[in-house]
Amino acid sequence: MNDIIMECSGLWKNYGGMQALRNVSCRIQSGRIYGLLGPNGSGKTTLIKLANGLLTPSAGKILINGEEVGINSRKAVSYLPDCVALPDWMRIYELIKFYDDFYEDFNAKKAYQMLESLNLFSGQRFKTLSKGNKEKVQLILVMSREAKLYLLDEPMGGVDPATRDYILNTIITNYSPDAAVVISTHLISDVENILDEVLFINRGEIVLSDTVDNIRSDNGKSVDALFREVFRC
């Protein structure tokens, strides 16, 4: 249950002269839900993109399931980007077929069930959906995989509170219990109750890594309150 599914050691990422990540080291264990918490521009998305091979590290390394980022790591990771990345010319059922074609662990039946619960018609063309519904369809596809690691980048960014509840519910009811989930967000009060552990990231560095229970008992305050204190402007 507590295998290391993702491990970063001495990870650096520079964009020209700007350091987006500075010597980041962390371990993500299976069976836990992590909150990757930090203000805008702190390096959350950069870290997740590095884990997906969308960026290449300037130094250090990142291992997924014991291997460097590549075809095998992509089989293990289900990634939700911070923007809508699905081809908009496809219809929803074609997107489901697309995922089914490429991911062995994709459960199409589960995807259709979730669509039905949202009253979304699978024959609808993706580009005709509202922004919120596009994000929901993308989340449904990502959470219909039985992956070992879910990397969810701002899954609730820019959606209304009711949709946030739906998204959180979708995440906690669909991930495999022996998988790890990393949720990157700055909407801490919304996710706090489902997190096991948190990683506070600021200016490209991990400034705190602990369990939610420890944070509450050691500091006598919620993760949200601690975040506001640590990242006070």
Add this chain to the structure above:
Amino acid sequence: MLGKLFKYEMKATGRVLLPAFAAVLVMGIINGILYMFMPDIDAPNTIYAMLTIVFTVIMVLATVAVIVMSYVLAIYRFQKNLLGREGYLMNTLPVSTTKNILAKLFAAVIYEAIAIIIVIFSYSLFLVFIASADIGFIELWRGLWDVVFSLFAEIPGEGWIYAAELAIMMVVSLAYSNLMFYAAMSMGYSSNSHKAIKSVGVYVGFYIINQILSTVLVGSIAITCGDFSGSGSVHVLMISSIIYELVIAAAYWSLTWFFMKRKLNLQ
């Protein structure tokens, strides 16, 4: 997995290009019919003549547009699907970089080749319709292609070798020109800023290098063969061009692969 990637790529490009191909063919038929029933010069019909001119212009523009479109779409698909937002999906699929690039390349070459064939086909239809006012349409259609094939067959001894060399050269040229775009884009988009402008800059650089290298190549062949009058020299020129383009295409392929695999920068 390559087959699946290729299938989706063909579908994504085909939904735009196939209607355009159909439109070009229809324009060939419409123009052919218009010319076929053109009134005699002794009894001119101004409206009919104007209509014919308008449709002829549309046909010429449509045929140019479909060729240009097949190239522009290939570039657009590579940028949007691998280096734009959709890249977050495509570059995290459990497939190799090689397969992702190959699927794009195969689809681009196939559609660009079809575009050329469709344009030739459309003008052939047009010509046959015009001439079929006097002779039957089917007979003329057969006759036209019989003439084309016999031309190759009748070139002393080697007509089909020329045809094969031309066909190979066309496919290699298409692959080569697409890979030149891919290499420029994958290099330009690996930078942190002004990605599109840098891609254009790299492309211009590649173009200049190509011009220098191809001039050197033609010069070397001219010196070696003396002149281009003999059929042997033509073969040497064509085969040399194919080899040259294959070598340069391999270099562009390597650059594309390296930058997509090792320098991907989807900020």
